[in-house]
Amino acid sequence: MHRPLILRFALALTFAGFVLPPPLEAQGAGDATGEPAAGEDAPDEGGSEPASEGEAETAPVPPSVLELVEAPWPAEVEPGGEPVAVLLEIVIGIDGQVGEAQVLGGPEAFHAAALAAVRASRFAAARVNGEPVEARIRFEYVFRPPPPPEPPPPPATGVLEGRVLAPEADDAILGARVLVASATDPALEREATVGEDGTFTFEDLPPGEYLVTIDALGYAGAEATETVVPGEATSVVYRLRPDAGIEDEGGLSARARVDPPPREVTRRRIRQEELTQIPGTRGDALRAIEILPGVGRPPFGTGQIIIRGSAPNDSEVFIEGIPVPLLYHFGGLTSVYNSRLLTQIDFIPGNFSSRYGRRIGGIIEVETRDPASDGFHGVAEFGVIDTSVLAEFPIGENASMALGFRRSLIDLVFSSIVPDSIGVTQVPVYYDWQTVLSWRPTSKDRIRFQHYGASDAFELFLDDGLGSDPAVSGNLGLTTRFGTFQMGWDRQISDDAELDVDAAYGPQAIDFGLGNALNFELFVNQFYLRSEVRQRVTDWYKLTYGADLLLGPFRVDFTGPPQQQQEGAGEFNPLASADIERATLESLAGRPGVYIENELRPSDDVQLIAGVRFDYDNRTGDYAIDPRLVANWDVAEGLRLKAGAGLYSQPPEFNESVPDGGNPDLDMIHSVHVGGGFEYEILDGFRIGVDGFYKYLWDRVVSTEGGVDPIFTNEGIGRIYGAEISGKLEQGPGRPFFAYLSYTISRSERRDRPGEPWRLFDFDQTHIFTLSGVYNLPKGWSMGATMRVVSGNPTTPVIGGIYDSLNNVYQPVNGRINSIRNPNFHRLDFRIEKKWVFESWRLALFLDIQNIYNRQNQEGLGFNFDYTERTPINGLPIIPALGIRGEI
Amino acid sequence: MRRTILRLAVPLALLAGCGDTLDPVSLVTRPRVLGFELSVEGDAERTTPRTGETLNLRLPFAFPEEAQGIDFVGVACLGVDVGFGVPFCASEDSVIAPLVSRSVAPAFPEVSFTVPADFPEDAELLVIAAACVGGVVDPELFASALDISSPPAGGLVVCADDVGTGELLQSTIPVQRIPDDANLNPLPLVEVRLDGRVLPPDPGGVPGTACTDVPELPTFFSDSGDVDLVVESAPETFEDYFVLDADDQPLPVVEALQHALLITAGELEANFIFTEREDVREDTIYTLPLIEERPVAAEGSLERLWFSIRDERGGLRIESRAYCLLPGV
Structure with a gap:
C-alpha cells in the first residue's frame, strides 16, 4: 500500500583513501523503482560497467545503483508531509552484492525496512584501474511518504x-x-x-x-x-x-422517505405505523401527540392542547391545512377523525412557519391519505367506549372514496354511574363521520373532497336546590356540532413549481346551558381559504408564498355572569352571586392573511428560511406583520443544529372583543418565539434531540380588576422558557419495537396587570416525562406501555369565604393566584393486541388500559358551602377498554 | 368557553362522587348566619331605602345548641360595581358609616345607618362586615379583607385569637330610585307540613334538649326514613316589578321566592325550595335522623328547621319550625 518513492538518494562514497565522488542523485532521482533515469544507459547485468571512453584507466569508479528495491513505509508510522532518510553504511562486493550493512542514522522505525531493501538491491561494483573492487560506502535511503488516499467519489447512487x-x-x-x-x-x-x-x-x-x-x-x-x-x-x-x-x-x-429538511426549528412527526399503537390512546392517532415533548397534560383528560406552556386557545390543529374547530369528543378520550385515514401527524411546538398565522402557541398538522384504490376494503371496530366502521373503494380509474362513521357507546352505561340526585335527560352521545373522495384527473393534479364532522351532546337534570349554589339547578347540557366540507387541489405547475388550493366551509354550533343562569349559544358559518405556491427558483433558492382567509358570520346568544378572564382567575364565584346578563351579537369575522417564505441554501449543509406574514382582524381593526427566521445546519453526518426566532400574533377571542360585555378596542396578542437545539442520530434508527425555547407574550387579554369597564384590556404579559429532550427509537430491520422518550422542563408565567407580581400559568407543568414503547411479538402479538410523570398543575388557595347575604351563597376569597400545586401526576397505560390473518380478512382483539394501577391523581379541590373544608377532586380512574376489529 | 366548561368539571366531579363527602350545607353543626334582614326606619317591611332614609340591619343566626353572644363590625360604603369576585369599597373615602354591634349576651346584631342624601344615582350601596360568635372580631382583619389584591397568605382569621366562629359578610343593598320601585320583605309562610302534619310556630328552646314536655310540638321517630316537607307561600307575597331587558326597556316580572333550609338533624334532598305565584306550594324530601347519628333520649330531642325566604331583591324573612324527635321503635 505504501509506495516508497525515493525523491533522491545519494551515495556518499568513502573508498578508503579515495576522494568522495559527486552524489549519484541523478541516477535514481527520476524513477522510484531505481531504473536509470532517461538518457542513461543501464549497466550490464554482470554488475560491471566498462569504463567510459577517454576515462583514465587508473581513475576509480564508484559503485552505482542498478536496481533499487522499494522499501515499504512502516505501517506503524503515520505518513507525514516530509520524506524520511536513513543513512546506511554498506559494503558492495565485486559482484555488486551488498555484504555488510549497518545503520548510521535516521528514525529507528525505518531501519529494518531500509536494510532489507538495500540488501535486496543490485549495484555495479566500484572499479579501480578497471577492475571491480569491494567498496564500503555510505548510502542514504530515502522514504517518501505515501500520498493521501484519493477521496471517494461522490455517491452517484x-x-x-x-x-x-x-x-x-x-x-x-x-x-x-x-x-x-x-x-x-x-x-x-x-x-x-x-x-x-x-x-x-x-x-x-x-x-x-x-x-x-x-x-x-x-x-x-x-x-x-x-x-x-x-x-x-x-x-x-x-x-x-x-x-x-x-x-x-x-x-x-x-x-416513508428520508425526511427533507424541516421548515421549522422543531418539527416532530409520528408516522402512521406507530400512530395507532400508542398505549393509552385506544388506537386514536390524534391522542398520540400526548407523548411528545412540549405537550402538557390537560386536567381530567379534557383533550385540550397545551403546548409549551401556552393556553389551549393559543394553538391550532389543522387537517390538510384547514383549522379544525374541535379535535376531541367528550372527555378527550377520542378524537373526531378516524385514525385509519391519517398518514402522519406533525407537531410544531414553536417557531412555526409563516404558513401558519393567528396563533401564538403551537401547531399540529394532520395529513390524511387517499382511500384505497385496489378494491373494496373495510374496517369495523367495536369497543367499550365507541364503535366505528370505515369503507374504502375505487371509483373508476383515477378516483377512490372512503366513508367512515363512529358512535359512542358510553350512553349504554352512563345512567348507572351517575348519582341518583342527577337525572339524565340526554345521555352523552357523540358521533363523527368522514367522507373522502380523491381524484387524480391528470398526472399533475390531485383533487380531494372531504366532508367530516362531529356531534357531541349530553344533558343532565340537576334537582332544584342541589348543592350550595341555589342557581345551579335545572338542565345542564352541552352540545357541540360541526360539519366541514373541504376541497383541496394540488397541481404540479411545472417541474419546479407546485400550487395548493384548499377551501373549507361548514357550520359550527356550540350550545352550553345550566338552568336559567347560564347559557351560551354560538353559531358560525365558517369559510376558510388557503392558496399556496411553492417554487424552486434555483438550486439554492426556493420561494413559497400564499394567502389564507378566515371568514365567518356568527351569532352569539349569551346569558350568564359578566365575562371575565378564564385563565388565572382562581376559584370562580358561585353563579348565584353574579348579576346575570343577557346579550346577543351578530357579526362577521374576517381575518385575511398573506405570507411569503424564502428558503436559501448557501451550501449543502445550511438552510435558511426567512419569512414574513401579515394578518388582519376586522373585529378589532388591528393588523400584524410578523417576520420569522429559521436556520438549520447539518454539522456532520446525523447531526443538525437549528435555531429560529420570530413574531407571532393572535386576535382576541370573539367573546372578548364583542361590544356588549367585551371590549371591541382590544388589540391583537403578540408573542416572540426564540428557539434552538440539535438533533443527532446516535445509532441507525435512534435519534435524540435537545431543544431550548423562550417565548415572551405581550398584549395578552386580561380582565380589569373586578371586571369593571372596559372589562378586558391588553395589559397582560407572559414569559415561557424551558428545554426539551427527546429520544426516538424507530422500528426497523432486526428491531421489532419502537419507543419514544420525552422530557420537558419549563416555566410558564403570567402577569395580568402592571405592578402585579408574576404568577404561574394555570397549566404550568415544570416537569413532563413520558416514556412509551411498543414491542411487536411473533404470531401477531404486540404489547406496549406508556408511563407519564408530570408536575401537578398550579392551583389557587382559597383562604376563606364571604357570605353574600343578598343571594344566600358564599363567595370564595382567593389567595395568591396559582401559588400552590396539585400533587404530581403519574399514570401507566398498557396495551396488548393480538391479530389473526385469514384468507380474506383480518381480526384483531385489543385491550387498552388507561391508568392501570388506578392512581388517584388530584385535579383540583372541592369545597364545602362556606369554604372551610376542602377535598381533593381526582381525575380519571382506571379505564380498561376492550375492543375487537375486523378488516377486509 | 372551553375554560368555562372546564371550570364546571370540578363541581360536577364532586357531584359525581369523585371527591370525599363534605359538610352538608343544610345541617347546622355550628352557628350559621342567615342573612341581613333589612327594614327602612318608619316603614318596617320595606327593604329599599331612599336617599336620606335610615336603614336597619339585623343579622340572625341559627344555632345548633345554646345561642351565644355575637361581635359584629362592619362598614356601609359606596361599592364598586364589580362584574365578578368579591365586591369592595371604592375607596377609604367612600365609607358611609361604621357598623358595630357588640354583645356578650345572646342577641342578634342590629345596626343602622343613613343613606346620604347625595348618594350618587348609579352607585352601589355596599355593606361589608365580620361577625364572631362566641368571640371578638380580629381588629386586624378588616384592612386585609378589603384589600383583595394582596390577600393574606395564611388565610382569613375572623375572630381574634381564633376564639369563636367567624363569618365574613357582604351585601349589596338595593337603593330605591323611583317611588314605585320599593321592595318589601316576604310575608310569613302560610304553612309548613312535615309528613302531612302542620308544624306550628316555633315555641323556642334549645335544639337537642328534651321536648316531650312541649305539647304543641309534633313528634317523629328516629330511623323512620323519608317524609315529605311541604312549604306554602302566601300568593300576595310575590311582588311585581320591572327589570331592564337587553334593549334597556322595562320588562315586567314577578318575584320568585327562594327558601333556604337549615336543619339541626336529618337530611334534606334539596337545600333550597323555590315557590312562585302560580306555584305557591313546593316540597322536598326530609330524611328523619338516624339514631346512630343523632342519639335521642327517651325525653326526646327538640329539632329545628329554619327557612330563609328571599326575594333576591333584598327582602328576607326568617322563619323556624320545630318538632320533637323520639327514639325509633
Missing part, C-alpha cells in the same frame, strides 16, 4: 430499502420477492428476497424512478413507484393483503 409486512400485524412475509426495474433503463433490474425480519435492501441504485413489484405466496401482489436519490436511502414499508383472488395493485398503506 442511492439505496432503496424497506420491509414487506403482513397487514397490521407487522409480521414479516418471509420469502416475498421484491423486483425493482428502472423506469428509464430497461436493462436495469434487480431482485431480492426478503429475510426473516422482512427486510430487503438494494444498494448502489442509479438515481431515478423505479417500478417496485412485490410477490409473495398467499398474498396479492403489489406495485409501487419509488424514487431513488443519490446519497440517500429511501425507506419503504409494504403491507401486502392476503390473496383473495382479486387483482391487487396497491396494498401499501404507508411510505
Whole structure:
C-alpha cells in the first residue's frame, strides 16, 4: 500500500583513501523503482560497467545503483508531509552484492525496512584501474511518504430499502420477492428476497424512478413507484393483503422517505405505523401527540392542547391545512377523525412557519391519505367506549372514496354511574363521520373532497336546590356540532413549481346551558381559504408564498355572569352571586392573511428560511406583520443544529372583543418565539434531540380588576422558557419495537396587570416525562406501555369565604393566584393486541388500559358551602377498554 | 368557553362522587348566619331605602345548641360595581358609616345607618362586615379583607385569637330610585307540613334538649326514613316589578321566592325550595335522623328547621319550625 518513492538518494562514497565522488542523485532521482533515469544507459547485468571512453584507466569508479528495491513505509508510522532518510553504511562486493550493512542514522522505525531493501538491491561494483573492487560506502535511503488516499467519489447512487409486512400485524412475509426495474433503463433490474425480519435492501441504485413489484405466496401482489436519490436511502414499508383472488395493485398503506429538511426549528412527526399503537390512546392517532415533548397534560383528560406552556386557545390543529374547530369528543378520550385515514401527524411546538398565522402557541398538522384504490376494503371496530366502521373503494380509474362513521357507546352505561340526585335527560352521545373522495384527473393534479364532522351532546337534570349554589339547578347540557366540507387541489405547475388550493366551509354550533343562569349559544358559518405556491427558483433558492382567509358570520346568544378572564382567575364565584346578563351579537369575522417564505441554501449543509406574514382582524381593526427566521445546519453526518426566532400574533377571542360585555378596542396578542437545539442520530434508527425555547407574550387579554369597564384590556404579559429532550427509537430491520422518550422542563408565567407580581400559568407543568414503547411479538402479538410523570398543575388557595347575604351563597376569597400545586401526576397505560390473518380478512382483539394501577391523581379541590373544608377532586380512574376489529 | 366548561368539571366531579363527602350545607353543626334582614326606619317591611332614609340591619343566626353572644363590625360604603369576585369599597373615602354591634349576651346584631342624601344615582350601596360568635372580631382583619389584591397568605382569621366562629359578610343593598320601585320583605309562610302534619310556630328552646314536655310540638321517630316537607307561600307575597331587558326597556316580572333550609338533624334532598305565584306550594324530601347519628333520649330531642325566604331583591324573612324527635321503635 505504501509506495516508497525515493525523491533522491545519494551515495556518499568513502573508498578508503579515495576522494568522495559527486552524489549519484541523478541516477535514481527520476524513477522510484531505481531504473536509470532517461538518457542513461543501464549497466550490464554482470554488475560491471566498462569504463567510459577517454576515462583514465587508473581513475576509480564508484559503485552505482542498478536496481533499487522499494522499501515499504512502516505501517506503524503515520505518513507525514516530509520524506524520511536513513543513512546506511554498506559494503558492495565485486559482484555488486551488498555484504555488510549497518545503520548510521535516521528514525529507528525505518531501519529494518531500509536494510532489507538495500540488501535486496543490485549495484555495479566500484572499479579501480578497471577492475571491480569491494567498496564500503555510505548510502542514504530515502522514504517518501505515501500520498493521501484519493477521496471517494461522490455517491452517484442511492439505496432503496424497506420491509414487506403482513397487514397490521407487522409480521414479516418471509420469502416475498421484491423486483425493482428502472423506469428509464430497461436493462436495469434487480431482485431480492426478503429475510426473516422482512427486510430487503438494494444498494448502489442509479438515481431515478423505479417500478417496485412485490410477490409473495398467499398474498396479492403489489406495485409501487419509488424514487431513488443519490446519497440517500429511501425507506419503504409494504403491507401486502392476503390473496383473495382479486387483482391487487396497491396494498401499501404507508411510505416513508428520508425526511427533507424541516421548515421549522422543531418539527416532530409520528408516522402512521406507530400512530395507532400508542398505549393509552385506544388506537386514536390524534391522542398520540400526548407523548411528545412540549405537550402538557390537560386536567381530567379534557383533550385540550397545551403546548409549551401556552393556553389551549393559543394553538391550532389543522387537517390538510384547514383549522379544525374541535379535535376531541367528550372527555378527550377520542378524537373526531378516524385514525385509519391519517398518514402522519406533525407537531410544531414553536417557531412555526409563516404558513401558519393567528396563533401564538403551537401547531399540529394532520395529513390524511387517499382511500384505497385496489378494491373494496373495510374496517369495523367495536369497543367499550365507541364503535366505528370505515369503507374504502375505487371509483373508476383515477378516483377512490372512503366513508367512515363512529358512535359512542358510553350512553349504554352512563345512567348507572351517575348519582341518583342527577337525572339524565340526554345521555352523552357523540358521533363523527368522514367522507373522502380523491381524484387524480391528470398526472399533475390531485383533487380531494372531504366532508367530516362531529356531534357531541349530553344533558343532565340537576334537582332544584342541589348543592350550595341555589342557581345551579335545572338542565345542564352541552352540545357541540360541526360539519366541514373541504376541497383541496394540488397541481404540479411545472417541474419546479407546485400550487395548493384548499377551501373549507361548514357550520359550527356550540350550545352550553345550566338552568336559567347560564347559557351560551354560538353559531358560525365558517369559510376558510388557503392558496399556496411553492417554487424552486434555483438550486439554492426556493420561494413559497400564499394567502389564507378566515371568514365567518356568527351569532352569539349569551346569558350568564359578566365575562371575565378564564385563565388565572382562581376559584370562580358561585353563579348565584353574579348579576346575570343577557346579550346577543351578530357579526362577521374576517381575518385575511398573506405570507411569503424564502428558503436559501448557501451550501449543502445550511438552510435558511426567512419569512414574513401579515394578518388582519376586522373585529378589532388591528393588523400584524410578523417576520420569522429559521436556520438549520447539518454539522456532520446525523447531526443538525437549528435555531429560529420570530413574531407571532393572535386576535382576541370573539367573546372578548364583542361590544356588549367585551371590549371591541382590544388589540391583537403578540408573542416572540426564540428557539434552538440539535438533533443527532446516535445509532441507525435512534435519534435524540435537545431543544431550548423562550417565548415572551405581550398584549395578552386580561380582565380589569373586578371586571369593571372596559372589562378586558391588553395589559397582560407572559414569559415561557424551558428545554426539551427527546429520544426516538424507530422500528426497523432486526428491531421489532419502537419507543419514544420525552422530557420537558419549563416555566410558564403570567402577569395580568402592571405592578402585579408574576404568577404561574394555570397549566404550568415544570416537569413532563413520558416514556412509551411498543414491542411487536411473533404470531401477531404486540404489547406496549406508556408511563407519564408530570408536575401537578398550579392551583389557587382559597383562604376563606364571604357570605353574600343578598343571594344566600358564599363567595370564595382567593389567595395568591396559582401559588400552590396539585400533587404530581403519574399514570401507566398498557396495551396488548393480538391479530389473526385469514384468507380474506383480518381480526384483531385489543385491550387498552388507561391508568392501570388506578392512581388517584388530584385535579383540583372541592369545597364545602362556606369554604372551610376542602377535598381533593381526582381525575380519571382506571379505564380498561376492550375492543375487537375486523378488516377486509 | 372551553375554560368555562372546564371550570364546571370540578363541581360536577364532586357531584359525581369523585371527591370525599363534605359538610352538608343544610345541617347546622355550628352557628350559621342567615342573612341581613333589612327594614327602612318608619316603614318596617320595606327593604329599599331612599336617599336620606335610615336603614336597619339585623343579622340572625341559627344555632345548633345554646345561642351565644355575637361581635359584629362592619362598614356601609359606596361599592364598586364589580362584574365578578368579591365586591369592595371604592375607596377609604367612600365609607358611609361604621357598623358595630357588640354583645356578650345572646342577641342578634342590629345596626343602622343613613343613606346620604347625595348618594350618587348609579352607585352601589355596599355593606361589608365580620361577625364572631362566641368571640371578638380580629381588629386586624378588616384592612386585609378589603384589600383583595394582596390577600393574606395564611388565610382569613375572623375572630381574634381564633376564639369563636367567624363569618365574613357582604351585601349589596338595593337603593330605591323611583317611588314605585320599593321592595318589601316576604310575608310569613302560610304553612309548613312535615309528613302531612302542620308544624306550628316555633315555641323556642334549645335544639337537642328534651321536648316531650312541649305539647304543641309534633313528634317523629328516629330511623323512620323519608317524609315529605311541604312549604306554602302566601300568593300576595310575590311582588311585581320591572327589570331592564337587553334593549334597556322595562320588562315586567314577578318575584320568585327562594327558601333556604337549615336543619339541626336529618337530611334534606334539596337545600333550597323555590315557590312562585302560580306555584305557591313546593316540597322536598326530609330524611328523619338516624339514631346512630343523632342519639335521642327517651325525653326526646327538640329539632329545628329554619327557612330563609328571599326575594333576591333584598327582602328576607326568617322563619323556624320545630318538632320533637323520639327514639325509633
